[in-house]
Amino acid sequence: MSRLFYDHLLDLDELETRVKVITKDREEQNEIFRLIDEIVHHRVVGCILNHLPEEHHEKFLVHLSERPHDKQILDFLRDKILEDIEGFIKQEIRTVAIELLKIVADENSPEVHKLKARTLRKARNG
Amino acid sequence: MPQSARDKLKLKHLDEINRFNQNFASAKKSLDQKGISLSKLREHSNKIIAAGALASALALAPPQGDHLLPPPKEIIEKVTRSSSSLPVETNAVVLRKVLSQVLPEEPRALTEHEEKTLEQVILETTGVKAKANLEGEHLNTTYGLIGAEQHLRRYPGDTLAQHKPDADEYGGERVDEIIEEGITPGLGAWGYFAPSKEAFTPDLEETERWYAVVQTLYLPDWEKRQPYLKDWYKYRKVLIVNTENGKAVIASVADSGPAAFTGKQFGGSPEVMDYLGGQSYKKGAVLVFFVDDPNNEVSLGPVDYNKI
Numbered sequence: 001m002s003r004l005f006y007d008h009l010l011d012l013d014e015l016e017t018r019v020k021v022i023t024k025d026r027e028e029q030n031e032i033f034r035l036i037d038e039i040v041h042h043r044v045v046g047c048i049l050n051h052l053p054e055e056h057h058e059k060f061l062v063h064l065s066e067r068p069h070d071k072q073i074l075d076f077l078r079d080k081i082l083e084d085i086e087g088f089i090k091q092e093i094r095t096v097a098i099e100l101l102k103i104v105a106d107e108n109s110p111e112v113h114k115l116k117a118r119t120l121r122k123a124r125n126g
Numbered sequence: 127m128p129q130s131a132r133d134k135l136k137l138k139h140l141d142e143i144n145r146f147n148q149n150f151a152s153a154k155k156s157l158d159q160k161g162i163s164l165s166k167l168r169e170h171s172n173k174i175i176a177a178g179a180l181a182s183a184l185a186l187a188p189p190q191g192d193h194l195l196p197p198p199k200e201i202i203e204k205v206t207r208s209s210s211s212l213p214v215e216t217n218a219v220v221l222r223k224v225l226s227q228v229l230p231e232e233p234r235a236l237t238e239h240e241e242k243t244l245e246q247v248i249l250e251t252t253g254v255k256a257k258a259n260l261e262g263e264h265l266n267t268t269y270g271l272i273g274a275e276q277h278l279r280r281y282p283g284d285t286l287a288q289h290k291p292d293a294d295e296y297g298g299e300r301v302d303e304i305i306e307e308g309i310t311p312g313l314g315a316w317g318y319f320a321p322s323k324e325a326f327t328p329d330l331e332e333t334e335r336w337y338a339v340v341q342t343l344y345l346p347d348w349e350k351r352q353p354y355l356k357d358w359y360k361y362r363k364v365l366i367v368n369t370e371n372g373k374a375v376i377a378s379v380a381d382s383g384p385a386a387f388t389g390k391q392f393g394g395s396p397e398v399m400d401y402l403g404g405q406s407y408k409k410g411a412v413l414v415f416f417v418d419d420p421n422n423e424v425s426l427g428p429v430d431y432n433k434i
Binding site: 003004007008009010011012013015016019020021022023024025026028029030032033035036037038039040041042043045046049057058061062064065066067068069071099100103104 | 132136138145156161164170171174175235273313383388
């Protein structure tokens with residue numbers, strides 16, 4: 001079961017497409033996918049810890065260790081953060097995606113532009 | 127991938143881990159004490175779910191819908207009885223209604239009980255012997271999101287133009303739509319389907335036409351159980367059901383993916399996606415079960431169970 005509580009907030013198709021274009025070797029592709037996945041985990045959990053009051057950190061980490069797949073973790077976070085935590089996570093994912101695309105693609109590539117445009121659009125729409 | 131980009135990505139990876147460890151030292155310590163590494167979060171999740179620990183949390187309730195379902199026949203009868211508007215219902219309608227009652231609103235891990243119920247419902251409505259667990263193998267998930275994939279390169283020298291269906295083949299009247307997704311830049315996880323165009327058979331053509339992508343790369347024991355698993359999954363038949371409209375197709379596993387960070391769990395060839403949801407269907411919730419077909423009697427392609 002490859003699912004984490006925030007998987008439904010991920011939609012980094014552009015990144016996958018770009019990796020597939022520049023990496024033909026399957027083993028290498030899988031390695032890159034794993035590196036990206038791990039970077040995203042750290043950024044998402046960091047984003048949550050940044051917004052979550054410190055007294056709730058331990059409870060969150062207990063949930064994360066016991067039920068990393070459970071979307072009810074987001075209910076817990078909503079309750080404690082009282083702000084749009086899903087919005088924060090989505091924004092963080094888009095930010096890290098742009099950073100990663102700049103590494104795997106040219107700064108001026110259509111993928112980077114597309115993702116930037118999407119990020120701006122979503123930021124504008126809240 | 128150019129070496130420089132690969133190195134930069136590895137450096138970025140290390141930087142992110144170091145930054146997290148510095149900024150959240152107490153969280154890192156707490157995770158270490160729990161034996162959790164954020165780098166292995168997905169694998170950790172795999173193990174928990176595989177161990178059937180869905181309801182073991184201390185403070186969180188079990189997932190919604192994780193309740194004991196009535197027997198499959200009872201569910202089907204109830205659905206059939208409740209619809210008095212139509213004199214007779216197609217099996218597709220019955221399946222769709224059952225799925226709407228049995229499945230949680232959003233894709234999540236299904237319990238073994240839910241999977242067993244669905245196996246029976248699928249058998250009753252489509253006639254396909256579908257299994258969540260076949261010969262001891264189980265996909266990471268049986269209910270998830272599918273995304274549109276491109277055509278795969280079938281033999282050396284294969285081009286997109288050669289994927290155009292003939293007039294009497296699926297999509298033959300909409301050739302441009304079928305090839306719209308393009309062709310992959312590289313090869314599928316199992317390489318070419320045939321070593322040359324001459325060795326490429328009609329069966330293999332069907333295999334590529336109706337191919338599925340599953341996340342073998344995230345199977346918890348994928349690395350350990352080679353080459354057995356790679357052979358086992360190669361062209362393995364799966365039943366894919368669009369849970370929104372009940373359309374079903376038999377496909378063969380011919381590629382590995384998609385990457386977890388896409389938020390999808392499965393992929394479908396242009397023809398699979400076209401059949402499941404039409405030309406504009408790029409992503410949607412599906413069930414994916416293995417097909418128990420030891421004698422290779424089940425044909426790839428649409429499951430024609432919509433007749434009354």
